[in-house]
Amino acid sequence: MTALPLVLTVFVACAVEAIEALTIVLAAGLTRQWRSTFQGMAAALLVLAAVVAVLGPTITLLPLGVLRLVVGAVLAIFGLQWLRKAILRASGNQALHDEASAYLREVAAAQAAPVSARCGVSDWYAFTLSFKGVLLEGLEVVFIVITFGDNQRDLGAAVVGAAIAVVAVAVTGIAVRAPLARVPENAMKFAVGIMLTSFGTFWGAEGAGVRWPGGDAALLVLVPVVAVVSLGYVAWLRRYRAGGAGQPARTPVPESGGVTG
Amino acid sequence: MLRALKSLGAFWYDFVIGDDWRVAAIIVAALGLTALLTHVARITAWWLVPVAAFAALAWSLHRATSRKS
Numbered sequence: 040m041t042a043l044p045l046v047l048t049v050f051v052a053c054a055v056e057a058i059e060a061l062t063i064v065l066a067a068g069l070t071r072q073w074r075s076t077f078q079g080m081a082a083a084l085l086v087l088a089a090v091v092a093v094l095g096p097t098i099t100l101l102p103l104g105v106l107r108l109v110v111g112a113v114l115a116i117f118g119l120q121w122l123r124k125a126i127l128r129a130s131g132n133q134a135l136h137d138e139a140s141a142y143l144r145e146v147a148a149a150q151a152a153p154v155s156a157r158c159g160v161s162d163w164y165a166f167t168l169s170f171k172g173v174l175l176e177g178l179e180v181v182f183i184v185i186t187f188g189d190n191q192r193d194l195g196a197a198v199v200g201a202a203i204a205v206v207a208v209a210v211t212g213i214a215v216r217a218p219l220a221r222v223p224e225n226a227m228k229f230a231v232g233i234m235l236t237s238f239g240t241f242w243g244a245e246g247a248g249v250r251w252p253g254g255d256a257a258l259l260v261l262v263p264v265v266a267v268v269s270l271g272y273v274a275w276l277r278r279y280r281a282g283g284a285g286q287p288a289r290t291p292v293p294e295s296g297g298v299t300g
Numbered sequence: 301m302l303r304a305l306k307s308l309g310a311f312w313y314d315f316v317i318g319d320d321w322r323v324a325a326i327i328v329a330a331l332g333l334t335a336l337l338t339h340v341a342r343i344t345a346w347w348l349v350p351v352a353a354f355a356a357l358a359w360s361l362h363r364a365t366s367r368k369s
Binding site: 108111113116120127236240243244246247248249250251252264265272276 | 316317318320323332334335339345349354356358360361364
């Protein structure tokens with residue numbers, strides 16, 4: 040497989056996470072203090088860089104079969120979690136993720152919190168808000184970069200995809216100075232869920248000893264099949280919801296606020 | 301210390317397993333069965349994990365939408 044699908048998948052997944060991190064950083068910076076916000080962001084980026092530097096090369100020491108089995112399993116589970124949430128949102132059973140309202144929630148909380156200096160940081164709340172936001176969203180980026188990069192034995196390409204996404208979102212955010220609410224984030228998450236599930240299923244089964252018909256080319260069939268089945272589930276749930284069969288949720292369930300956003 | 305460990309465990313559980321642990325259990329079971337079929341029974345089983353993934357997803361979605369609001 041060429042590096043292009045790897046770079047594209049990592050790019051889209053990382054762009055989604057970077058947009059969510061940007062919302063938190065903007066809320067902290069614009070309502071509190073930029074200096075402490077940047078300190079929190081820098082501290083989180085240092086932690087994330089250390090995780091990539093340590094885990095990335097360490098995982099490649101595993102035999103490829105074991106790596107694909109373990110990472111494939113985790114990636115498939117992780118991908119199905121994204122896909123589940125994306126399908127529930129697309130079918131109207133869960134509220135869509137909205138950066139504008141997420142931003143307003145963060146701003147309200149930031150305005151209410153008192154200012155206190157700690158450990159050389161003049162606004163501890165802005166620091167911790169920015170640190171936690173970048174670290175939590177960044178951990179998903181790191182997870183995707185390491186799993187995709189190591190499985191394809193091309194960590195560099197995965198890092199490039201992630202770096203382009205983060206820089207593109209950061210530059211756009213600086214230019215706009217507002218959360219990127221107009222980015223089709225829910226559609227992007229749906230696409231990422233499809234890719235994570237497809238690659239996880241493919242690598243996991245390969246790690247379990249399977250030989251896919253056509254080798255790596257099987258992914259060219261698996262990805263569209265996962266997409267078609269997922270869209271079929273959206274249609275099924277929409278009809279289920281409209282028809283009132285059984286006891287479907289009548290109103291969209293609010294976002295659970297889990298790690299997968 | 302125990303509280304920190306519990307929080308860390310809860311974070312990683314939420315990070316990887318998420319809202320429905322049954323999906324994770326089905327995927328792990330499917331991979332184990334695939335390995336058995338491939339290495340022991342020598343049966344072609346590339347189809348098993350995707351089928352299990354689709355079934356797990358359908359079941360999880362059905363459970364999520366059937367709950368009373």
